[in-house]
Amino acid sequence: MLIxxxxxxxxxxPIAIGIVAVTFAIxxxxxxxxxxxxxxxxxxxxxxxxxxxxxxxDQPWWIRLGTxxxxxxxxxxxxxxxxxxxxxxxxxxxxxxxxxxxxxxxLISIVIGIVFGVVAAVRRxxxxxxxxxxxxQLGVSMPVFWFGILLMYLFAIxxxxxxxxxRGPPLVPALGRALMGNPGDLGLALMHIAMPALxxxxxxxxxxxxxxxxxxxxxxxxxxxxxxxxxGLAPTxxxxxxxxxxxxxxxxxxxxxxxxxLLGGAVLTESIFGWPGLxxxxxxxxxxxxxxxxxxxxxxFALAFALVNVLVDLLYAVIDPRxxxx
Amino acid sequence: xKMVKLLCVLAAGALLATSNASAQNIRLGADVDAGTLDPRVxxxxxxxxxxxxxxxxxxxxxxxxxxxxxxxxxxSNPEPTMWIFxxxxxxxxxxxxxxxxGDVVFTFETILDPELKARFRSLFxxxxxxxxxxDLTVRITLKEPYAPxxxxxxxxxxxxxxxxxxxxxxxxxxGTGQMQLASWERGSRIVLEPxxxxxxxxxxxxxxxxxxxxxxxxxxxAFEAGDLEIIQxxxxxxxxxxxxxxxxxxxxIMGGLGITYLNINxxxxxxxxxxxxxxxxxxxxxxxxxxxIYEGVDQVAxxxxxxxxxxxxxxxxxxxxxxxxxxxxxxxAGWTDTDGNGILDRDGQDLELTLSTHSEDPNRIQAxxxxxxxxxxxxxxxxxxxxxxxxxxxxxRVGEHQIALLGWLNIVDPDRLMYAQFHSSGTLNWGGxxxxxxDQLLDTGRASIDVDDRIAAxxxxxxxxxxxxxxxxxxxxxxxxxxxxxxxxxxxxxxxMRSAARN
Numbered sequence: 001m002l003i004x005x006x007x008x009x010x011x012x013x014p015i016a017i018g019i020v021a022v023t024f025a026i027x028x029x030x031x032x033x034x035x036x037x038x039x040x041x042x043x044x045x046x047x048x049x050x051x052x053x054x055x056x057x058d059q060p061w062w063i064r065l066g067t068x069x070x071x072x073x074x075x076x077x078x079x080x081x082x083x084x085x086x087x088x089x090x091x092x093x094x095x096x097x098x099x100x101x102x103x104x105x106x107l108i109s110i111v112i113g114i115v116f117g118v119v120a121a122v123r124r125x126x127x128x129x130x131x132x133x134x135x136x137q138l139g140v141s142m143p144v145f146w147f148g149i150l151l152m153y154l155f156a157i158x159x160x161x162x163x164x165x166x167r168g169p170p171l172v173p174a175l176g177r178a179l180m181g182n183p184g185d186l187g188l189a190l191m192h193i194a195m196p197a198l199x200x201x202x203x204x205x206x207x208x209x210x211x212x213x214x215x216x217x218x219x220x221x222x223x224x225x226x227x228x229x230x231x232g233l234a235p236t237x238x239x240x241x242x243x244x245x246x247x248x249x250x251x252x253x254x255x256x257x258x259x260x261x262l263l264g265g266a267v268l269t270e271s272i273f274g275w276p277g278l279x280x281x282x283x284x285x286x287x288x289x290x291x292x293x294x295x296x297x298x299x300x301f302a303l304a305f306a307l308v309n310v311l312v313d314l315l316y317a318v319i320d321p322r323x324x325x326x
Numbered sequence: 327x328k329m330v331k332l333l334c335v336l337a338a339g340a341l342l343a344t345s346n347a348s349a350q351n352i353r354l355g356a357d358v359d360a361g362t363l364d365p366r367v368x369x370x371x372x373x374x375x376x377x378x379x380x381x382x383x384x385x386x387x388x389x390x391x392x393x394x395x396x397x398x399x400x401x402s403n404p405e406p407t408m409w410i411f412x413x414x415x416x417x418x419x420x421x422x423x424x425x426x427x428g429d430v431v432f433t434f435e436t437i438l439d440p441e442l443k444a445r446f447r448s449l450f451x452x453x454x455x456x457x458x459x460x461d462l463t464v465r466i467t468l469k470e471p472y473a474p475x476x477x478x479x480x481x482x483x484x485x486x487x488x489x490x491x492x493x494x495x496x497x498x499x500x501g502t503g504q505m506q507l508a509s510w511e512r513g514s515r516i517v518l519e520p521x522x523x524x525x526x527x528x529x530x531x532x533x534x535x536x537x538x539x540x541x542x543x544x545x546x547x548a549f550e551a552g553d554l555e556i557i558q559x560x561x562x563x564x565x566x567x568x569x570x571x572x573x574x575x576x577x578x579i580m581g582g583l584g585i586t587y588l589n590i591n592x593x594x595x596x597x598x599x600x601x602x603x604x605x606x607x608x609x610x611x612x613x614x615x616x617x618x619i620y621e622g623v624d625q626v627a628x629x630x631x632x633x634x635x636x637x638x639x640x641x642x643x644x645x646x647x648x649x650x651x652x653x654x655x656x657x658x659a660g661w662t663d664t665d666g667n668g669i670l671d672r673d674g675q676d677l678e679l680t681l682s683t684h685s686e687d688p689n690r691i692q693a694x695x696x697x698x699x700x701x702x703x704x705x706x707x708x709x710x711x712x713x714x715x716x717x718x719x720x721x722x723r724v725g726e727h728q729i730a731l732l733g734w735l736n737i738v739d740p741d742r743l744m745y746a747q748f749h750s751s752g753t754l755n756w757g758g759x760x761x762x763x764x765d766q767l768l769d770t771g772r773a774s775i776d777v778d779d780r781i782a783a784x785x786x787x788x789x790x791x792x793x794x795x796x797x798x799x800x801x802x803x804x805x806x807x808x809x810x811x812x813x814x815x816x817x818x819x820x821x822x823m824r825s826a827a828r829n
Contacts, residue, residue: 030716030717031713031716031717031720031721032714032715032716032717032719032720033716033720034716036716036719036720036723037715037716037719038369038443038445039443039445040369040445043445043448043723044448044746044753044754045753046753047440047447047448047753050440051440051443053440054440054441054443055443082361082369083361083362083496084361084362084364084367084496084497085496085497090512093512093513094512094513097513097514145541148544149541149543149544149547152544152547152548152551153547156547156548156551156553157547157550157551160551160552163553164544164547164548164551164553165537165539165544165545165548165553165554166514166515166537166553167511167514270540271539271540271541271544272539272540272541272544273539273544274514274537274538274539274540274544274545274548275513275514276359276511276512276513276514276538277513280359280513280538280540281513283540284358284359287686287714287715287716288716289716
């Protein structure tokens, strides 16, 4: 399995080269000049020319692309035109907050998705099933930005239960302190992350609950489940151990793909809840044609997505021991 | 009347500011994070507002945009091309070092160096040399007389030793301002604390926290939830209506320092005809755009001169909304509907135009769509082109547009809005407007030190521009601030807290 993992990770290299080339090509084709945006509305021709030279934008494209690859191989993603700081630092500061929200949202969506999916499958055809599927329908159809504003209106303005904006203490260290017996920071961190993660997570939970329901219905109709029932096993054990475990394979494979959607959704959620993540950085970078920063953010998203999908592949083997990777 | 209202609001703001300002910790909503906290290279509104508290300039602009002493205690202008500034003694930077003339020289010399990529470099290019006469005296020699210079010298002065020693002002700013940086969580919040050794002995508040919330409605909701004390333009019109009706909050609308305008490309073969430009201008319903789309925060514009400017003259006016008048003006320019297809034509060619703007501002898109509707109703086959700012501005910059809707900000001097835009050699004259008389007037306005001469020159030029219409100014941009009832410090018309605190 180690060899398999290493091979998968090495495969990321050509993917990264391709991603850089495609992003670079898109930025080349898009109208708009970073030097002009940098100088603002009152930029003069001479000023724009000077800045283009200072940024190296007057060089032919193959030289710029080659230089970027060369620097990238040396661990240098360049300097952001607008943030005046190395791209690596800009991304480093924002990556953890985005991952925090994406992972908590994923956890929320898995828990809610599985509970709703299982209940709907077991109670198929009842009002409970209808309620669960209505939830799924609503979750899939609700735009993230609208749902976020609604949550904020309810929990921050009307009920005054949660802070409307901002990030609390970093989650992982707060969790560590809580384990050492000091749970104050964790409570604060969770209160801040609750709404952004719910906004993202509930939409995702809706998708997962539909999937779980259909896989569960399929497994519940299998011969081995009938055998288990005939043996007199407890219904809970049949559902959770025998049926759900088999239904999980589908869910796990979709989870990897949904992680990409969560990272994408972060762009909107972060701007609503003032969350200092990569999404806001990406939007600003694109609207400013900050090429090194766009390249960096796209690569980071791609890397995170690829890693999660490798993890998902490894999870298959855990869920189904018959699966082996050579 | 509006001027009186504006002055009342500003005076009230200043009064409030002096009453109980220093006892508070104020959280302000910001739409974007600051890109940098180095005043020489700042680009976004948040950076302007934060830098305004962290640094002092040689001068400070008061509520009526007149320069008043700041780091420079006094100045003189012995020759039209020479300015001498006498610095305040005993001023210290946040790192404890003393301010001297060398720091002022360093600040402007680095701004003028293209390598620094300073956005405001072009404002200072008329400077020939800047030198330290002694520790507390700075001499600026200009290539030619340049009256607006003083209005631009509120640029924050940076410590040369700190920067040359490798200090990074972008993320670790060191100024002489009343506040200093306490912490900066990128993308989320910038926290400022009082600087105890400020030369004025005053601090505007116990602390400021600029909190970044990109979404306008979410920012308004955070304010309603009590997580912010001040929110300010840009705000969504639909939120403004709700907040105005909430008696927990106070608000002030002030005349801002920006315009929203139509750039009519005079080098376009069709639009080169001033009669056609006049007819089209009569189809812009400014009252509805300002009242309905901008919810009355902006004001209907009458000319290129801002009402808050010393050069303003209410008697200079552009054409106003008049569809019937437009119809006669079209006919006078030779455009009539001869083939009965509902579209005006001349020499067998229909009157077709493209209106363009950028996608980031929904109000501008709505205004442009309304103008398109009015034009179509009146026989002009107008289409719309919307793209994001970099793409849109790239097109306008090379004069590819026909009629573009956009804006100018920070017009602290009429020169800032007129010289580069309307002088035939102007760097921002994208439509290639050329009028020798206007050129001469703008040269006079820029070179003359006498305010009356400048007023006369700018008013004459504004009259010609209102007549020939290379620009049709739709609105004077307003600036709106909401603050919770217990706040006693309100920003000035540029969203700045420093001048509000000291006026």
